[in-house]
Structure formats: structure tokens, C-alpha cells
Amino acid sequence: MDRREFMKSAALTSAAAALAPATAPALAQPAAAKTFVGIQMDIGRILSDGVDRVLDDIQRLAHVNALFLYTITYMEERVHARTTAPFRGGNFATVHPQYYHDTLLKPEDTRSPYFPGLDILATVVPAARKRGIKTFCWIIEDNTLPNVPNMDKLWEVGLDGHPATRHPGGPCFNNPNYTNYLLGLVEDYCRSYQVDGIMFGSERQGPLGYSLGAYHNGARADPATTCCFCSFCESKARRIGIDIARVRQGYLALQKFVRAGRSNQRPIDGYYVAFWRVLLQYPEILVWERFWTTGQQDTYAALHAKVKSINPTLLAGWHIWQNASWNPIYRAEQDFAAMAPFTDYVKPVVYNNCAGERMISYLDSVGQNFQGDLAKSQALDFEYKVLGYNEAPLDKLAAAGFSADYVYRETKRTIDSLTGTRTQTYPGIDIDVPTAGGHSKCTPEGVRDAVLAAYKGGAQGVVLSRSYSEMKPENLRGAGIALESLGLA
Numbered sequence: 001m002d003r004r005e006f007m008k009s010a011a012l013t014s015a016a017a018a019l020a021p022a023t024a025p026a027l028a029q030p031a032a033a034k035t036f037v038g039i040q041m042d043i044g045r046i047l048s049d050g051v052d053r054v055l056d057d058i059q060r061l062a063h064v065n066a067l068f069l070y071t072i073t074y075m076e077e078r079v080h081a082r083t084t085a086p087f088r089g090g091n092f093a094t095v096h097p098q099y100y101h102d103t104l105l106k107p108e109d110t111r112s113p114y115f116p117g118l119d120i121l122a123t124v125v126p127a128a129r130k131r132g133i134k135t136f137c138w139i140i141e142d143n144t145l146p147n148v149p150n151m152d153k154l155w156e157v158g159l160d161g162h163p164a165t166r167h168p169g170g171p172c173f174n175n176p177n178y179t180n181y182l183l184g185l186v187e188d189y190c191r192s193y194q195v196d197g198i199m200f201g202s203e204r205q206g207p208l209g210y211s212l213g214a215y216h217n218g219a220r221a222d223p224a225t226t227c228c229f230c231s232f233c234e235s236k237a238r239r240i241g242i243d244i245a246r247v248r249q250g251y252l253a254l255q256k257f258v259r260a261g262r263s264n265q266r267p268i269d270g271y272y273v274a275f276w277r278v279l280l281q282y283p284e285i286l287v288w289e290r291f292w293t294t295g296q297q298d299t300y301a302a303l304h305a306k307v308k309s310i311n312p313t314l315l316a317g318w319h320i321w322q323n324a325s326w327n328p329i330y331r332a333e334q335d336f337a338a339m340a341p342f343t344d345y346v347k348p349v350v351y352n353n354c355a356g357e358r359m360i361s362y363l364d365s366v367g368q369n370f371q372g373d374l375a376k377s378q379a380l381d382f383e384y385k386v387l388g389y390n391e392a393p394l395d396k397l398a399a400a401g402f403s404a405d406y407v408y409r410e411t412k413r414t415i416d417s418l419t420g421t422r423t424q425t426y427p428g429i430d431i432d433v434p435t436a437g438g439h440s441k442c443t444p445e446g447v448r449d450a451v452l453a454a455y456k457g458g459a460q461g462v463v464l465s466r467s468y469s470e471m472k473p474e475n476l477r478g479a480g481i482a483l484e485s486l487g488l489a
């Protein structure tokens with residue numbers, strides 16, 4: 001049975017029968033959801049299935065009323081379309097050059113040539129609006145340097161003086177060529193199409209977290225490539241009185257500490273003490289970390305102001321990297337209360353199923369430096385205590401993933417942080433985010449419980465994630481079942 005046939009039959013019959021609470025109404029017509037139900041939509045499925053078919057399916061299965069459309073990406077795996085031509089990503093909408101100013105990027109160069117004649121927003125927005133479905137332009141920073149003229153001049157420069165070419169380096173928030181380009185891009189989208197707003201995602205962190213490899217898959221990062229030391233950052237630092245020479249010395253000392261740990265050379269006083277010694281000797285390390293984060297947050301604020309200047313009813317919100325679920329330093333930096341004045345909504349990533357293996361990957365990395373004194377199981381206990389989780393022990397974690405309780409706790413933490421503000425919380429729900437073989441996989445019941453947990457935590461909506469093409473229909477249906485059982489659809 002192929003995917004489409006499966007969607008027609010199994011999702012609406014067996015999954016519903018197995019999952020629907022006894023009191024839930026029979027699913028006849030898709031009901032309009034009484035809450036915000038977003039879904040991250042790749043263009044591949046729209047091209048392969050047709051926009052009406054896709055909208056039919058997501059409404060019927062999960063009562064979706066908002067699309068987060070990947071309108072621009074240079075990464076083939078985010079597009080989910082396969083043709084024989086070599087992939088060239090970029091902007092899948094029409095580029096209107098009049099909205100772009102003061103950037104080295106030529107807007108026409110950012111247009112993807114991969115699907116000639118395609119304008120994804122012109123294709124999707126009118127069809128979605130006809131059904132009362134909102135469309136948000138979903139702009140996520142890519143993980144590798146795209147092959148676009150002058151793009152390299154927007155990217156960060158590492159401690160070693162070499163331009164960054166991949167994550168966790170990326171375009172520099174202190175480089176006006178990048179921020180002006182972003183402002184032009186959102187202006188283009190918001191003025192040229194009847195969209196409902198944007199979501200911007202920056203899955204990166206400052207030089208401290210980068211040097212320590214304090215993120216999942218972080219053990220791969222070489223602290224010598226820590227960013228950013230570009231000329232724009234240096235000029236800004238000088239203007240505000242930061243001693244860039246001391247910053248460099250500090251990061252070189254941190255590099256030495258991390259490299260020794262990666263070679264299993266335990267410091268005489270232990271990892272934790274040695275880490276603090278570096279920080280105390282070079283407090284500029286923290287100054288530079290804050291400098292980077294301020295650049296990121298200032299960019300959020302500028303994007304929000306731009307969107308509101310075009311139309312105050314449009315929404316601007318942020319996808320918050322899941323690193324906040326394991327790295328306490330990053331969590332401290334992503335301060336929702338401080339972000340509220342320039343944030344209409346946040347989408348904290350609470351992908352529970354893949355969180356197990358991601359947490360382990362994080363521990364594998366920081367266990368080679370500032371948490372190196374702890375056994376891995378102790379480091380995990382520390383994480384659970386510090387971050388407020390009650391999840392599986394180390395030996396069962398990869399197979400179990402995180403539970404719906406994690407979704408509840410993270411949603412509640414976000415809601416509590418935003419008390420007294422107008423910022424909405426739409427947690428990102430894991431539906432078949434890929435995991436390694438033998439590790440936890442999503443189920444209809446697991447997705448249902450994650451959605452229920454988000455609402456129990458006070459969420460005003462959800463964003464079904466991370467890409468429609470990855471989602472098995474029966475698992476997507478789990479979200480619909482939860483909404484029905486809550487009386488929200």
C-alpha cells in the first residue's frame with residue numbers, strides 16, 4: 001500500500017478507532033479548530049500531491065488552520081522533492097528586488113532556479129485563504145554556506161580567521177549585509193502576498209556554547225572555528241568598549257581546555273574547576289557570548305518591527321532551537337520574558353521522541369569538557385534536576401525518547417515565563433522527526449499525548465513539526481484525535 005492510499009484508508013479508520021476516546025464525536029467533516037493548529041509544510045508535497053489535496057488531508061487528519069511554509073531554503077532535505085537535476089535551493093517565491101536595500105546580496109541571485117516558474121506563495125496562499133487557513137513564511141537559517149554570489153561575505157568568521165562554512169557558524173547578525181537582506185526578505189513576503197506573518201528560526205548559539213560543543217552533535221565542532229570574529233563584530237565591539245584582544249585570548253584559552261578534554265587529558269584540578277579558572281581569568285568570554293546573543297535578539301526585534309510597520313495585524317514569531325532543552329546556558333539566554341516585547345508568538349521546540357538521543361549526544365559532547373568529572377548517568381541526573389525533567393534513565397533513554405510530560409513541563413515553563421505578556425505559545429510537536437535505528441519512533445498515541453500535554457501546560461496552539469513529508473498519516477492523525485478529545489476541533 002503506498003502512502004496516499006494509506007492516508008485515505010488507515011488513518012481515518014483504524015487509527016481513529018483505536019485512539020478516539022469513547023466520548024469523541026465521529027469524524028465526518030473537518031471541523032474548524034477552535035485553537036491555533038499550525039503545521040510545517042515543505043514544498044515537495046505540495047508539488048507532488050497538489051495544494052488542494054494537501055490541504056484536504058491536513059484538515060481532515062489534524063484540523064490544521066495555519067501553514068508554516070518553507071518559503072526559502074538552500075537545503076535539499078528541507079524541500080522533500082526529488083528530481084534528476086542538481087538541486088539549487090533558495091527562495092521559492094517571486095523575488096521583488098525593490099524591497100531589498102543596503103546588502104551585497106543581489107536579491108535575484110537568491111531565487112531558486114530548481115522549479116522554473118514556481119511561485120510557492122502564489123500557489124498556496126489563495127487556496128489556503130479560501131479555507132480559512134493562515135500562511136506563515138517559515139524562514140530557518142540553513143546549516144551550510146549556500147552557493148550564492150557574495151553569500152560568503154555575510155557569514156561569520158572563526159577564531160582561526162577562516163570564514164565559517166557550516167553550522168554552528170552562519171550568517172553574522174552584526175553584518176548589515178545579512179540583517180538588511182533579512183529585512184528585505186520579510187518585507188517582500190509581507191507586501192507581495194496576503195500572508196499572515198513570518199516565523200524565523202536561528203538554530204545557533206554564541207561562542208561560549210559553540211566552543212564547548214554544548215548542543216546535540218556538538219562534539220564535532222572544533223573550537224578553533226568558534227564565531228564570530230568578523231570585521232563587523234570587531235568594529236561594533238570597539239564602539240562599545242570591548243577589548244577584542246582579550247576576547248581572543250580568552251577563546252584561545254577555552255579552545256585549549258576543550259581540545260585537551262577531547263583528547264582525554266583531564267586537568268589537574270578536574271574539568272569543572274579548570275573551566276571556571278578559564279572563565280575567571282577571561283571574563284571577556286562571557287562578554288563576547290552576550291555580545292553574540294544580543295545580536296541575535298536585536299535581529300528578532302528588527303524583524304518584528306519591520307513586519308508590524310507593514311501591517312500591525314501580521315504576526316512575527318520565533319522557532320526556539322531545542323538546545324534550550326539540554327543546554328542550561330542556552331536556556332538562560334533564550335529569555336522569553338525579555339523577548340516578549342518583540343515576539344507575537346514563540347514555538348519552543350519540544351520534540352519529545354527524538355529528545356532522548358539528542359540529550360545523549362549533548363552529554364557525549366560536554367562530558368568531554370565542563371561536565372567531564374561526572375559519569376554520564378550522573379550528568380544526566382544533573383540535567384534532569386537543573387532543567388526540571390522526570391525522564392528515562394540513561395540505559396533506556398534512546399529507546400524511550402522523552403515523554404509527553406516533558407512537553408507539558410516545557411510548555412508550562414514557557415507560559416509561566418510569559419505571564420502578563422501578549423505573546424502566544426505554540427509548542428512544536430514531534431511527528432516523525434527522524435531518529436537512529438533502534439531508537440524511539442513516534443506513534444499515534446505518543447503524538448496524541450504530546451498534544452494533550454501541550455494544552456495541559458497552557459499552550460494557545462501547536463505547530464505540528466517538523467515537516468509534513470516526514471509525517472506518517474496515522475501519527476499526524478494522533479494530533480487530530482487529541483484536539484477532538486479536548487473539544488478544540
Ligand SMILES: [Zn+2]
Nearest residue numbers: 172228230233
Ligand atoms: Zn560577525
